[in-house]
Amino acid sequence: MKKRIALWVMCLAMGTVFYGCSAPEPEESTDTGAASEETAETERYEGNAEDYKAALLIPGSLGDKSFFDASYQAVGLLEEEYGMDVDYVECGTDASKYYPAYVDLCQGGYDLILTVSSNGDDALIQIAEEYPDQKFISLDGELDDIPSNVYIIAPKNNEMSYLAGAVAALKAQELGDKTIGFVGGMDIPGINEFLVGYIEGAQQIMPDIQVQSSYVGSFTDTAKGKENGLLLYNSGISVVFTAAGQSGIGVLDAAVQTGNYVIGVDSDQAEALKDSQPEMANVVITSAIKNIPENALHIVQKAMDGEVNYGKKEYYGLKEGAVGLAENEFYQKLMSEEDRQTISDLKEKVMNGEVELTETMGLSTEELSEIRDKVRP
Known part of the structure; x- marks a missing residue:
């Protein structure tokens, strides 16, 4: 010590x-x-x-x-x-x-x-x-x-983000929405791995879904994260996936303020917040986790x-148990049994190699822009 x-x-x-x-x-x-x-x-x-x-x-x-x-x-x-x-x-x-x-x-x-x-x-x-x-x-x-x-x-960030995208699309579908959001810490390859997987998972559920993405420019600016979150929620989006580190706490705050939902990242954020900030935990549908x-x-x-x-x-990746989704009490409460089964089936397909995800390593700026622009509202 x-x-x-x-x-x-x-x-x-x-x-x-x-x-x-x-x-x-x-x-x-x-x-x-x-x-x-x-x-x-x-x-x-x-x-x-x-x-x-x-x-x-x-x-x-x-x-x-x-x-x-x-x-x-x-x-x-x-x-x-x-x-x-x-x-x-x-x-x-x-x-x-x-x-x-x-x-x-x-x-x-x-x-x-x-x-x-x-x-x-x-x-x-x-x-x-x-x-x-x-x-x-x-x-x-x-x-x-x-x-x-x-x-x-x-x-394999794109594998857990693929499941996060499917969760977001299912929740959006339930709410009658056709657009979901993404807030990244910075516009860099490591964060865009999350975005690409998220888009592809959402399209698995709703092929014509739109995804509005934004970047904080920092992994530690919670105030700017909240600002980004509010812009998305106030535009009519109900579900946002945040891959922004500490800045993502600001997105959670924005979800609480507007009565909307978040998908967390890296750790089980609802579990981490349920005692100290239960109002935030209650808006986290699930988290894409790195174990x-x-x-x-x-x-x-x-x-x-x-x-x-x-x-x-x-x-x-998922097959090795190194990444996954938080299947906690909040996930059980906020997602229907049918939707949870859909996610479970998709997870099995990824693990069995039945789902072909875009290889994000070495993805050029132009290729990323094309993927991102195709789903912008």
């Missing part, structure tokens, strides 16, 4: 529910082509799990009730399941602080350093090259040029067993 506090204070000084699933295995090991030609040699950890030293660097801020909070839950799950003491550093949004934090961790004698998000990719590449014997795992990353001592878990804590539990075990494919990126 002292070390954890010291790391946290260090980062400040420099300027600064989850959805249960079985342990995931990647559908296939994917070499991006840009990855290092050689992977780092791995050895089985022969000590006790409680003596294994792991740390998590969070290149963002806790309290978003979404992505970074879900990432932090990995700390508690690893401690609970393996008895290990996992340190963490919360570094905020200033990217200049990530590299010094990595240096401090690399000098701390950790067997494994975990991180999340593409926010810290530049620092991760630099530190991995400077400390070639240190092992790193990103629990949710987009990096393509992967150092030989780094492993990337890449969740980051469970993924961390699985991959750390593989690291201890010497079975991680360092130097590569591997994709995890």
